[in-house]
Amino acid sequence: MESQQVLTIARDGLLTLLIVCGPIVLVVLAVGLVVSIFQAATQIHExxxxxxxxxxxxxxxxxxxxxxxxxxxxxxxxxxxxxxxSVVG
Known part of the structure; x- marks a missing residue:
């Protein structure tokens, strides 16, 4: 097993993680920003x-x-x- 193969698998895993989690994180970030602006404008801090x-x-x-x-x-x-x-053999 070569270290390059393991690093490639790990890199692909992290890239897949970012691609899959990205939409949820971005939507929650945008909603949080809108809600925070609303709370600041109305002075409701719930x-x-x-x-x-x-x-x-x-x-x-x-x-x-x-x-x-x-x-x-x-x-x-x-x-x-x-x-x-291919990794094992």
């Missing part, structure tokens, strides 16, 4: 007001982008499992 919209946005994004995320993860895992013989 903790649940910032938490609930972000949670709903995360679930909505997961519902909309879930199939794409799952297929991306399955493609990565399939590639890792198919590369086992």
């Amino acid at each position: 903790a649940t007001l910032s938490f609930v919209p972000k949670l709903l946005a995360a679930f909505a994004t997961l519902g909309l982008a879930g199939p794409w995320m799952l297929s991306t993860l399955v493609d990565y895992i399939r590639g890792v499992l198919l590369s086992i013989p």
